[in-house]
Amino acid sequence: MKKNLTLFFLFVGLGLQAQNLSGFWVGTVMQNGRPNVFSYQLDLQQEGTTLTGKAVSITQDGSATAEFSIAGTWEGGGQLILQELVQVTPKGGGWCLKYASLRLGTTGDGVWVLQGGWLADNCSPGTMRLVKESDANQLDVGEDVFVPEGIWTGHLSQTDRAYEFYYELNLQPEGKGFSKIMSEENGGSARHLLTWKLNENRDSLIVEEQGVLEKTDPNWRWCIKKLAFGLDEDFNRFGYTGTWAGRIDATETQKAGACAPGKVYVEKPILNKDVKANIRSLQTQTSLGTQGRKLKLQRSIQVSSPELTISVWDNGTEDGDVITMFFNGHQLAKQHRISKNKSNYRVKLSSNENFLILQADDLGSIKPNTVAVSINDGQREQILVMSADFEENGAVLIRRIEK
DSSP states (O other), X not given: OBTTXXXXXXXXXXXXXXXXXXXXXXXXXXXXXOOOEEEEEEEEEEETTEEEEEEEEEOTTSSOEEEEEEEEEEEXXXXXXXXXXXXXXXXXXXXXXXXXXXXXXEOTTSOEEEEEEEEETTEEEEEEEEEEOOOTTSOBOOBSSOOSSEEEEEEEOOTTOSSOEEEEEEEEGGGEEEEEEEOSSTTOEEEEEEEEEEOTTSOEEEEEEEEEEEESSTTOOXXXXXXXXXXXXXXXXXXEEEEEEEEEOOOSSSOOOBOOOEEEEEEEEXXXXXXXXXXXXXXXXXXXXXXXXXXXXXXXXXXXOSEEXXXXXXXXXXXXXXXXXXXXXXXXXXXXEOOSSOEEEEEEOSSSEEEEEEEEEEOOSSSSEEEEXXXXXXXXXXXXXXXXXXXXXXXXXEXXXXX
């Protein structure tokens, strides 16, 4: 937020004396007397009562972004004091450095919320509301009833690209949220703030990205997308299939332009309690559990044969990714370097519900690991885009369906 177009952030209250506030917080900020709404993100690390980290602010039209280093003190009783210390980018200032006295609370459905007020020298004060991203130590598992809120994972194509992107939506309450995109070529990955809306029948979804929250390559200009989905449901998963169009992210020296459009698919697997228990058991049975990484179920597919051929390769830039793969808790490939050439593995299903897990050992020069995976049952080949890094392992649920 620029001077006289400010923002900073706040907390809603709970009398918690030892709350850990580490993690990502995303939301919006307003300034008294002005109609502008800024997108805002915090990346916090807490040690005892001391907090450090960074904040990112984006103008309403996405044309300007600023990053700040921050520090704070947790005073207990639901009270947090935070201060933007330095404007890291763009150099030279021009945005307000804000001071906030915040309180922490939750919504009725258990979502952590930050809200309150902020002050800054030579700027009108304002208010802000943020929600906390899911706990990084939780498993991401699907629902057995339709719930639009939560994490949807899949892939995104673009008409001027020969490869697909890993794509993820995190739909938060009240029509807010954020997206994550990971490239097989230059650009690495990025997170966007978004708004979303379902129609009355809950079978059509509109998602609009508002701006870039963070990106691994500071010089890469990502598309700010508007996506239109239709619901596609079966017993295996809730899926959204759609198309998108957008504009290239503007910078201070470059104007926005139209992006080549494309298609998009995201899903939530439908899981019963037994399958969720199996996922948790897998995390403790393999080396995944000892590494403390999150296990993210990214896709759920159906096959018609007990014998499969699983192939992995890099369908973008060959950048030195190294992975280990597990199938039903057994190591399938150890520290395998991904290349343009497909590596093939024959597996036999041991039950009607089976799990392929991708673990990152080396992220290569383009972070994170994004790998093309083919699963062929002799009748049909299904090609997926999976992703993994040092915090999360990707997983696919493979279900056998008798014809």
